[in-house]
Amino acid sequence: MKLIVNLKLQPTPEQARILRQTLELANKACNAISEQAWGTQTFRQYNLHKLVYHSIRDTFDLSAQVVVRLIAKVADAYKLDTKRERIFRLHGSIAYDDRILSCKRDDRVSIWTVEGRQAIPFVCGEYQRKLLPFRKGETDLIYRKGSFYLNAVCDVDEPLLDDAQDVIGVDFGIVNLATDSDGEVFTGAKVDETRRRYAHRRRNLQRKLTRSAKRKLKRLSGKQSRFQRDTNHVISKRLVLKAKDTTRAIAVENLKGIRERVTVRRSQRARHHNWAFAQLRNFLEYKTRLYGVRLYAVDPRHSSRECSRCGYTDKANRQSQDKFLCQSCGHCANADFNAALNLRARAVSISQTSTSVDKAA
Template structure:
């Protein structure tokens, strides 16, 4: 199983200058190579290398490995663009957005990530330093730091390339680690149903609600501030909105990590699997009132689902995905389904058997039941291959 570990670099001012110059040179050369690829239609590494390799090394002073990575990054960007165009993420062919995306070369930001292989980057885990290639020469004894658990995983399981990233004036290395999977539990004692929602981010079939008034109040304050800054639309307001968006995203990621960790730990402790809703396309399917739409789109539910999935795979906990249709309207006792079973957002009251429960708790029981039926019928557990330890 592949995981991605991010560690923070602690460079000196002189080292920062060298890293900035290197990142800018690599991305400028990649942008130039993208223009050449667009004009010559040579968008495969071997083809593009013939047109750009010598010029990149001469003009920007990149080493052989750095030049190769700049060319490969350009080709990967065009491969991703073509896949997004085919998938319709830029609209239909002929639309303005589709034409704008396909009608111009790819451009890289000056501080976009740059890949490093083992020839360009070496790790000294005992001293917590790295030796990294730059256009100004090899930088040695560049300190790095991170959480103890992350550094242990990095030292034991790092494989392949690492990416150098600059975010908000801070420098990071993002390394790929290949971890042996825990043998999955093929005979779980049951499943733990998890319902993802708006008022409560996650509710389990055990009755645990992962949310709270404090989090919802903070989410409302974030939306209010975002709206004010968007209406003001001055240069300082846009700068503040961008800074606040990063802070909001980091907070949401931290909460999702904590929720997913608790859910997986509970399932592992009790010898159960996890049943989740298949939320693909939920934003298009959901019919909500206007105030609820902002709430739905303001939380990264896909991120939470991926965190639960990779933590479960790491712990050997099986996961089942079920169709979420009508789980909030179905009675978990008699399985009668009707819209009128939900008299309010938080209350479920069955019109046939009279069963009353919290609506999200009732839905989590339905998810658990559907997941267990699928497990009994022989469906396979799935989980994503790659995610980020933050």
């Protein structure tokens, strides 16, 4: 299982200058490679290597392995789009491998630069430090807001899946981001408040046509994205650790088509379309694999209309966004909690005859 570990470099002012120059020279070389690739319509890495390797080494005075990595970067960019010439930002990220970067035990990295190898200290969390021995493959050097970071790929073994004794059903909602079959609710109140604040600021900035307003809009989008990501990480980790500690599996709904399938009131549409449902589900997916917890993706159809007590299904059972009242047996419950119980029951029924879904469609 591949995980990304983020390290923040702490270079001296002189080392920071060298790193910037390294990025600038590398990306100038990428643009030169891209120009030749576009001019000759040569996009495959092998063919591109034969075309530009020697000329790029001679022109930019770069080491052999650095040129190999830059050619790979350009070829990867053209895999995404061959309809226009690819232009690389001056301080865009570049990839290193073990031949031009290594991690030391004293929290330093030895990294190739235009002025030779540099030993640069880094900081990271204890969890990230434990993963570093599993570093394998590429490590990206990133320059963002005046700071340098390394994103290292770590390949860790997945633990064996636990033999689950029960299942936790998890329903994703609009008002509440998630509700589980234990009755624990992950409210969307703070999320909604933040969304409204960002929406208000976004509307004000969109009325302006200045470059400054556009830059602020971009920063605002980044802040909202990071807030969503952090919230989804917190929710998914809480659910997975609960399942791990109680020897249970997790059941979630198959999210395919959730935006089209779910009908929401006009007042809730912005909230509905702004939240990263798939991201939350993806976080649950990889964390369950990381902790050895089984994950089931079940058919969510009518889970919000079916009575978790008697099984009677009717559209009229769903009284409102948060209220469920069975028209047959009179069972009354929170609608999201009722749906979570139904998801749990469906996972329990299929667990007898099928294996857990490590990656649902």
